[in-house]
Amino acid sequence: MxxxxxxxxxxxxxxxxxxxxxxxxxxxxxxxxxxxxxxxxxxxxxxxxxxxxxxxxxxxxxxxGAPRTGDPRIHLRPVTRDGLTYVPLSRPGGIQAHKLLIPPHPGTEPELKTHEGFEWVYVLAGRLLLLLGDRRVVLKPGEAAEFDTHVPHWLGPDGEHPVELLVLFGRQGERAHLRARTA
The missing domain is CATH 1.10.260.40 (lambda repressor-like DNA-binding domains)
Structure with a gap:
């Protein structure tokens, strides 16, 4: 083992x-x-x-690599890193789901970063400011965005209130494929 x-x-x-x-x-x-x-x-x-x-x-x-006990629940253990609070909603492997809480950081300049993979975000509460390359996009609750993380990007609150997100991270080549059925 x-x-x-x-x-x-x-x-x-x-x-x-x-x-x-x-x-x-x-x-x-x-x-x-x-x-x-x-x-x-x-x-x-x-x-x-x-x-x-x-x-x-x-x-x-x-x-x-201990064997699973058969319990399908994910045990939520928030992790705070660089001022952001991540709540894992999936087990490691493949596309990772997290709930993400980003508090406002007045006076801090956004630092755009790049990394492997794709990212999908869905705004649960607050207003999200997404800097993507030279684009500036504001998303409200109920709006979503997906982007290649090779493009320099930054996520943060748009204003003085925290923003709460559902985030899916995928390795290179893995994208969130969402399908909706019409009635």
């Missing part, structure tokens, strides 16, 4: 678009140790696994 942990750790890190250096900074585990864990050159300890599970926002059972 532990032999499969390294590839799982590498996949989680890559899926989140993180380098070993970034992961080392967030966990306090040196880059060399992380590299050896991912490559199978070092057996993981419980202390290392607990730290990595917390940073990746996944249950320890998923890191070690």
């Amino acid at each position: 532990l032999d499969a942990v390294g590839p799982r750790l590498r996949e989680l890190r890559r899926r989140r678009g993180m380098t070993l250096a970034e992961l080392a900074e967030r966990t306090g585990i040196n880059e060399s140790t992380l590299s050896r864990l991912e490559g199978g050159g070092r057996k993981p300890t419980l202390e290392l696994l607990l730290t990595l599970a917390e940073v990746h926002a996944v249950p320890l059972d998923e890191l070690v």
Whole structure:
């Protein structure tokens, strides 16, 4: 079971678009140790696994590949990172669903970023300001957007109130395919 942990750790890190250096900074585990864990050159300890599970926002059972108990519910454990609160709504693998709460940050300049994959957002509450390349789009509750994350982008509240979103993240080539049936 532990032999499969390294590839799982590498996949989680890559899926989140993180380098070993970034992961080392967030966990306090040196880059060399992380590299050896991912490559199978070092057996993981419980202390290392607990730290990595917390940073990746996944249950320890998923890191070690423990068999599922048959409970289909997702156990919501919010994670706050860079001032944003993510509530995972799906298990790791494939397209990831999160509820995202973004508080206002007055006086902070937006920093556009790029990464692998596609992103789909649906505004639940508040007004979302989406900067996408040189475009500026404001979405209201009930509106959705999908975009290639290779395009520089930034998400934040439009105004002084937080914005609450449903967000789907997909790896490169994975898009949300939504179909509606007409009556």
